[in-house]
Amino acid sequence: MADDEDFDRYRAPALDKGLDILELLAGIDGGLTQAEIAKHLGRSPNEFYRMLDRLVRRGYVTRLEGDRFTLTLKLFGLAQFHAPVRRLVSFATPLMRELAQRSRQANHLAVFDRGAVVVIAQQDAPGYWGISIRVGAHISLLNTGSGHILLAFRSPEERAMMLAEHEQHADDRGPLADLPSRLDQIRERGHEVMASLQTAGVHNLSAPVVGPDGKSIAALTCPYLAPTNQPDAPSIPQTIDMVVETAARLSVLAGGKPAES
Template sequence: MRSDDETTERETDYRVPSLQRGLAILQMFNAARRNLSMAEMAERLGVSVSAIYRIVHTLCEMGYLRKLGKNNYELGPQVVSDGFGYLTSRDLVDVALPHLNALRDRTSLSCHLSIREQTDSLYLYRAFAAQRLSVNIPIGTRIPCHCTAMGRMLLSGLNDSQLDNLYQHVRLDDYPPPAPRTLPELRAMLDQDRERGWVLHRSDYSTAIACAVHDHRGAVTAAINLSGPDAVMDDETARSHYRQALQQCARAISRELGGG
């Protein structure tokens, strides 16, 4: 007869065994043990080879494991990519945070920081302006790059070949103007963005100005923006002031990242 505690534990066990096994397999690799056979993995987990075959195959397909020879495996490049990508993003946020907060305080406008993930602009940080008509995009939001000011600055770091490869199978005509509807139109737009060094983008109720942030190699590693209601941003003199403040902020962040 089961006790109440045993019953409760079984009813609230939300673990996913296959996920547990997949993560346990990745944790088996270390500096002392750089490769393992599937039989060794199964033995360490106390299961049969057939029980983990599909898990190992999936990890290989996703790049977290790489097959060596007939039946040996090592950690794949995705493990390193994800790890360094996370660390880089955290370092970037830590560097940018005080600069964006100060920019928000000087201008009373919302500021955002984003990086590019494939064709999306991923929002990593926001300095939210406490006013009724503030623009407030949550951290973790993804927006297609070609539709936003920050996204276009992120794409401006790509050459024509990289841009063609990135958008080879991506449709652009599902978004309203001023978003470009074709790849040649996007390419021409980015040429102007690079030469100008900033992008201004108007939506239904707000305006955003974006600049690129550069790393120690001079590559575009992120983008920042100032965004506010049209009532505030319509004045050309004010907009010029905001743009200069944003560019100074982008240069300060770039310098801390080793950029020129």
């Protein structure tokens, strides 16, 4: 009885209403209209107008054609920097260190966050040269191996939301002309190999870290620099095999399974 009284004493009706909407939309594919939301929650449609407007303006919900509302990936992005990401980095660090030693190249781990790709872990090459990207750096969603991987291993609906969020903040060049078909090819073969569009002479070798649902939660990327004085150094094909293997091992540690190719 005391617990019920405490619950009523500290109620925040507006907050409860917003959380009810988020929890409802999280379990619905394709979104719901305002009337459908009200019906599911047993309330009048007018009760949700202002709340839906605020959730849209704050970026947690988006309006689709036909006045349907659906969740954006903002909550997903916020979750990336909570405890699960710290655990992912702790799992990844020894594997990334091993990858750097075997490949003689640097590598980094990146996640999607509110329209951009954010580096959450980085491992230097063991030698005196290599490409290093600082932790916390924001890199392109459209024109990097990491971005392609994060897009390729998501559903078409999630891709569309990621691209929409990117457009709100983008200051880079537009996407590759053949991006949709390229993403399908990446998903089919299980990795990305592309010449860097930012740095001459560098190839991005990227593979997905996937969660239990088979969707990308992170991208592992090696910015490959071809050595000129090490004839026995791993080649691009050899290195991408190492990146794919390392990403698969990390996927297992993260509770998922290696991406199928």
